[in-house]
Amino acid sequence: DTEVTQTPKHLVMGMTNKKSLKCEQHMGHRAMYWYKQKAKKPPELMFVYSYEKLSINESVPSRFSPECPNSSLLNLHLHALQPEDSALYLCASSQPTSSDNEQFFGPGTRLTVL
Amino acid sequence: AQSVTQLDSHVSVSEGTPVLLRCNYSSSYSPSLFWYVQHPNKGLQLLLKYTSAATLVKGINGFEAEFKKSETSFHLTKPSAHMSDAAEYFCVVSGYSTLTFGKGTMLLVSP
Numbered sequence: 001d002t003e004v005t006q007t008p009k010h011l012v013m014g015m016t017n018k019k020s021l022k023c024e025q026h027m028g029h030r031a032m033y034w035y036k037q038k039a040k041k042p043p044e045l046m047f048v049y050s051y052e053k054l055s056i057n058e059s060v061p062s063r064f065s066p067e068c069p070n071s072s073l074l075n076l077h078l079h080a081l082q083p084e085d086s087a088l089y090l091c092a093s094s095q096p097t098s099s100d101n102e103q104f105f106g107p108g109t110r111l112t113v114l
Numbered sequence: 115a116q117s118v119t120q121l122d123s124h125v126s127v128s129e130g131t132p133v134l135l136r137c138n139y140s141s142s143y144s145p146s147l148f149w150y151v152q153h154p155n156k157g158l159q160l161l162l163k164y165t166s167a168a169t170l171v172k173g174i175n176g177f178e179a180e181f182k183k184s185e186t187s188f189h190l191t192k193p194s195a196h197m198s199d200a201a202e203y204f205c206v207v208s209g210y211s212t213l214t215f216g217k218g219t220m221l222l223v224s225p
Contacts, residue, residue, distance in 0.1 A: 004157075031211070042204055042215035043158070056212065090157055100146035100165040101208040105158040 004106035006091050012112045015081060021109045023074040023091030032074040033103065034066060035090040043090055049074060050096050081113045116141040116207045120216035128224050133192040135219045137205035140186060146208040147188045149179055152218075153201045161203075164188060175199070195223050 004025045013019050023032065031050045035043035048056035049068040063085075065077040074091055088110055092103040121136040139145060146165045150158040162173025169181045179190045188205060200223045205216040 006157075040202075040218070040220075042218055045212055048211060050211070088155070092158075096211070100163060101211065101213065102146075102148065102160065102163060103213060104160075105150075107157040108155075110155065 004091055004093055004104050006089075006106040006109050008109060009107070010110045010112075012114065013078065013081065014114050015083075017081075018077070018079045020078065021076040021089055021091075021111075023076075023106055024072055025093040025104070025106075026072055027093060027095075027104065028071075029093035029095050029104070030071055031094045031096045032068060033092040033094075034074070034076050035092065037088040037090055037108070047076075078111075081111075083113050086111055086113045116145065116209055116214050118205050118207050118214055118216035120203075120205050120219050122219050123217065124220045124222065126222040126224065127195045129197055130194050133190070133195045133199065133221065135190040135203050135205075135221065137188045137190065137216060138186050139188060139205070139207045141207055147179075147181065148206040148208065148213075149173065149177070149188075149190050150204045150206060151201050152204065158204065161190070195221075197223050197225065199223055 007022045034046040037043040045058050046060045047066045052068045063080050067075040088108045090108045091106040094103045117140045119138045148163045149161040152158050161177050162171045164171050164181045171179050177192050202218045204218050207214045
């Protein structure tokens with residue numbers, strides 16, 4: 001299995017809602033990533049988990065809260081988002097011991113904040 | 115520190131003609147380089163990667179890229195474009211635990 005899956009595919013939420021994005025991989029990868037991608041821009045790194053521990057937080061606002069319950073799962077909890085947070089959220093995974101850091105991407109969750 | 119410059123924001127070709135997407139990189143060490151493709155509202159798919167083996171790298175769907183250290187370039191080519199190649203292409207350089215993305219090149223293919 002060489003897939004990274006993400007649910008839901010689409011999410012519409014109000015600014016007072018709480019929601020979660022989910023990402024799963026069964027490739028045995030021990031590094032997982034959240035990216036945010038705005039239209040016509042490259043992905044921007046948000047968080048990196050390595051061996052289930054948060055290793056990089058790219059100064060992301062606290063209304064985004066990541067969680068890595070186990071080596072296969074990665075969640076992104078959302079609370080009190082702003083309309084400018086509307087974007088495609090991509091999850092990726094890789095093997096920390098690989099020499100090239102090739103990352104495998106999921107299809108993304110399209111988030112709209114009203 | 116590392117950086118990636120994709121020299122064209124848009125490239126337009128006709129179906130059946132060659133494709134050239136240009137990428138220059140900067141890295142303080144011998145890098146790993148990737149080309150990813152993204153179709154509308156989809157995730158990123160790896161086309162090919164360079165990891166210090168052969169300098170001419172073959173990827174999926176007929177794409178190739180040549181690593182030229184002297185020119186710090188990693189241009190992507192395909193001999194004959196298909197309509198299905200229309201997408202955004204990202205040149206990426208790998209750091210220790212993160213990737214640095216170029217700004218992307220939109221490939222437009224006309225019949």
